[in-house]
Structure formats: structure tokens, C-alpha cells
Amino acid sequence: MSSKEVPxxxxxxxxxxxxxxxxxxxxEAALKAAVAARGHxxxxxxxxxxxxxxxxxxxxxxxxxxxxxxxxxxxERAVPPGDxxxxxxxxxxxxxxxxRMDPAKVxxxxxxxxxxxxxxxxxxxxxxxxxxxxxxxxxxxxxxVLGVGDDGHTASLFPGDRAVxxxxxxxxxxxxxxGLEARLTLTRPVIQRSRLVxxxxxxGEKRAALAxxxxxxxxxxxxxxxxxxxxxxxxxxxxxxxxxPP
Ligand code: 6PG
Numbered sequence: 001m002s003s004k005e006v007p008x009x010x011x012x013x014x015x016x017x018x019x020x021x022x023x024x025x026x027x028e029a030a031l032k033a034a035v036a037a038r039g040h041x042x043x044x045x046x047x048x049x050x051x052x053x054x055x056x057x058x059x060x061x062x063x064x065x066x067x068x069x070x071x072x073x074x075x076e077r078a079v080p081p082g083d084x085x086x087x088x089x090x091x092x093x094x095x096x097x098x099x100r101m102d103p104a105k106v107x108x109x110x111x112x113x114x115x116x117x118x119x120x121x122x123x124x125x126x127x128x129x130x131x132x133x134x135x136x137x138x139x140x141x142x143x144x145v146l147g148v149g150d151d152g153h154t155a156s157l158f159p160g161d162r163a164v165x166x167x168x169x170x171x172x173x174x175x176x177x178x179g180l181e182a183r184l185t186l187t188r189p190v191i192q193r194s195r196l197v198x199x200x201x202x203x204g205e206k207r208a209a210l211a212x213x214x215x216x217x218x219x220x221x222x223x224x225x226x227x228x229x230x231x232x233x234x235x236x237x238x239x240x241x242x243x244x245p246p
Contacts, residue, residue: 008235016202020053022238023200028061030196034142035068044072044144047087050200059098075156075185076109111184116173123171144194152209152223156185195233202240211245
């Protein structure tokens with residue numbers, strides 16, 4: 001497959017260290033540009049293993065005025081915030097604590113709530129209160145970090161799940177499935193409206209999923225990361241050599 005078919009810009013790195021460095025550099029540059037242009041910035045974080053190094057590197061970046069950056073989550077698992085499976089826990093350990101971020105700027109997704117539907121609605125309000133919406137009132141996030149699962153999921157939009165089709169909500173609850181806990185996730189329109197989407201992918205087990213995400217034809221319900229083909233903003237795939245399809 002030629003890189004011309006990739007929906008967006010493709011940056012191929014030798015290894016995970018390269019993905020980490022490039023990911024951190026791009027997030028830093030985009031946050032600084034957003035603050036310079038509009039006086040503030042919003043950053044939405046994914047979980048998973050891949051971006052942890054980039055978050056830790058970002059915490060050391062000089063010149064980001066964190067008092068002007070609001071932090072959100074792309075998705076969160078229904079576990080307590082200190083749990084090893086919590087996306088908040090890892091962002092806190094790698095980025096939030098090291099950058100000494102003001103807790104008022106950190107907007108944790110409350111997926112540990114007993115009523116996940118109510119929690120999704122409350123996070124929609126959080127987004128509305130802190131992020132300006134476009135003409136259709138969809139919040140426009142400056143920088144969104146995403147990953148891709150072996151099965152082609154992105155955020156917590158999984159193959160075959162109805163959440164992939166939701167366009168009238170910005171946050172939804174996703175039921176427990178495939179042995180995974182229930183979750184909250186941002187929806188397709190919020191992802192597609194972000195000014196910059198950075199997708200960090202590493203490891204050979206992701207290669208088949210990336211090939212399906214990048215193929216000229218395919219089904220978004222089978223491979224939800226295909227929704228990244230219809231983004232309005234800039235899309236950058238930062239992929240290591242093992243994950244990059246030939
Ligand atoms: C999550 C995610 C998810 C993740 C991918 C890739 O909470 O699970 O946000 O969408 O980005 O599953 O995860 P890895 O980086 O661990 O491969």
C-alpha cells in the first residue's frame with residue numbers, strides 16, 4: 001500500500017522510542033500554536049500503553065503554559081481512578097503530576113460512576129463548559145491523541161458496537177464486551193471535528209488493523225478507526241516500522 005492512500009499524513013518511525021519522541025513533539029507544537037492563536041488549548045488523551053512515554057516526555061517540555069491547557073480524556077474504563085486499568089491513573093503518573101498541572105484544568109472522565117449514562121451526560125456538560133463548539137455545537141478539541149487496537153477500534157468505539165454510529169451525542173457509555181469493562185468514550189463527531197488528531201501506533205500486532213483502516217474500501221463497523229478518514233482537521237499517523245503495513 002502506498003502512503004498516498006493513508007488518510008492524513010504518515011510519519012514512520014524506527015521504533016517505539018521514535019513514536020514517543022515524535023508524538024510528544026507534535027503535541028507540544030500544537031498546544032503552543034493553539035495558545036498563541038486563541039489564548040488557550042484543549043488536549044484529549046487516550047489510554048493504552050503506546051502514548052505513556054509521549055505523555056512523560058511532554059511533561060518535560062519547556063514553554064507550554066499549562067495554566068492555559070484544559071485536559072480531557074478520549075475514553076475511560078469503568079474502574080476507580082487509582083486502578084491499574086484507569087486511563088486517568090496513567091496520565092496522572094506520566095503527565096499531570098510531572099507537569100504540576102492545576103487540578104481545575106484536569107477534567108477526568110467519571111467512568112467509575114454507578115450510573116454511566118448520567119456520567120456521559122455530565123461529561124458532555126464538562127466539554128460544553130470548557131470547549132467552544134462549532135456551528136453544530138460539537139466541541140472542537142485542539143489536540144486529540146488516539147490509538148488503534150488490534151481489532152481496529154479507536155477511542156472506545158469497538159467493532160460491531162452501536163456507539164460507532166452515534167452522531168447526536170458527544171460522549172456515550174459503552175457496555176462491557178470482549179472481556180473488557182464498560183467505558184465512556186467520545187463519539188465520532190467529536191473525534192472528526194478535532195483540529196489535530198494524532199494517532200500513535202506501535203507493534204506488529206497492529207499491522208492488519210492499520211491495513212484495514214487505510215484501505216480504499218472497507219466498513220467502519222468492522223474497523224472503527226476508518227472513521228478517521230472523514231476528519232475535518234489535520235490527521236497525523238505516527239507509526240513504528242513493525243506496525244506499518246507494507
Ligand atoms: C483505551 C484506549 C484505546 C487504545 C487502543 C490502543 O483506553 O483502551 O483509549 O483506544 O488507544 O486500544 O492501545 P495500546 O496503545 O495499548 O495498543
